[in-house]
Amino acid sequence: MKSLSFFNRILVLLAALLIIPSYFTPLWQISLWAPQYPEGLNMKIWIDHLSGNVDQINGVNHYIGMRHIGNEMFPEFSFLIYVIGALVAVGVLAFLIGKRWSLYAFFGLITLFGLAVLADMYRWGYQYGHNLDPKAAIKVEGMSYQPPLIGYKELLNFLAYSGPDTGSWIIMGGVGLLILAIVRDRFEKPALVKNPYTSK
Template identity: 80%
Template sequence: MKTLSNSNRLLILIAALTIIPAYFTPLWQISLWAPQYPEGLNMKIWIDHLSGNVDTINGVNHYIGMKHIGEDMFPEFIYLKYIIGVLFVLGLVAAWIGKRWSLYGFLTLMTLFGLAVLVDMYLWGYDYGHNLDPKAAIKVPDMTYQPPLIGYKELLNFLAYSGPDIGSWILMGGVALLFVAIIRDRRKNKNQVVA
């Protein structure tokens, strides 16, 4: 079992610490702009709640038959804080163990978590944008209102944006540190083999 250098163990520790801001910063954001809302409407998704112009967005979306956005439609708010807590503890354990397999294992878990979040966001957006109330005041045949997973999309007279917010950018920085640790470890082992 290859033991990691102290500097790589420190990188794992810092990567684990980047998980903590997820409890105190928004993780995702969805924004809308239209002629009647030039300043934009914004909804931020945190680890356990929503913030921003949620009521105004609900008022606008009601006319096209979209579901009411509420915290009760996100069961993730109940268990996400525990999953992130487990990831944090596993990161600390990986740094303490200091073996190559613990680095790769922690990176794999963080990557799988990120992919699971993206899949979950896509499925929520699909359901939200496709399952419309047939009695809605405004109906456009064959029109769906699924917000973009990442990036911009035009929906009627609205420009919608969806993407990571502060907490997710910090988490991605932590994952980047794990990649740096892997690259450094491989270079170190390559140099040892050459020597």
């Protein structure tokens, strides 16, 4: 199996190390704007907790029958720190192995992780926006309040935004380094080995 060049191995190592900031930076954010909240309400999702205007958002959502948002809503907080740690370990191992298959394995795992996170965010948003209290003060027939997975969406008189935050952008930068390593590996020519019996 083909070995990676030294430069590509460094790219793999950097990609692995760029996952570490996700322990110290928010991974996702959800924001709301309305005439009564022109400055906006913002909730940040970290690796193991929520922060931001969570109480104010809960106060607004209570009137339309949405569930109370809290750390207990996210069982992922109990194991995500270990999943992230495993990804870092796999990346460092891929650097140490230095083979093409290790690069592709690391890229495949981190891609699957990203897709799983998006699917989980969509599942949470769907349940949160559709499972409403029938006794809510404000009810609009046929209306659901599922926040957007990525981008903007109008919900009654609110404009909602959902998207990656600092930690996720850093991880995506690492994925970009892996893609660069894959492209370089594909187009790099193997080093020519001189025959000691024919070379002068």
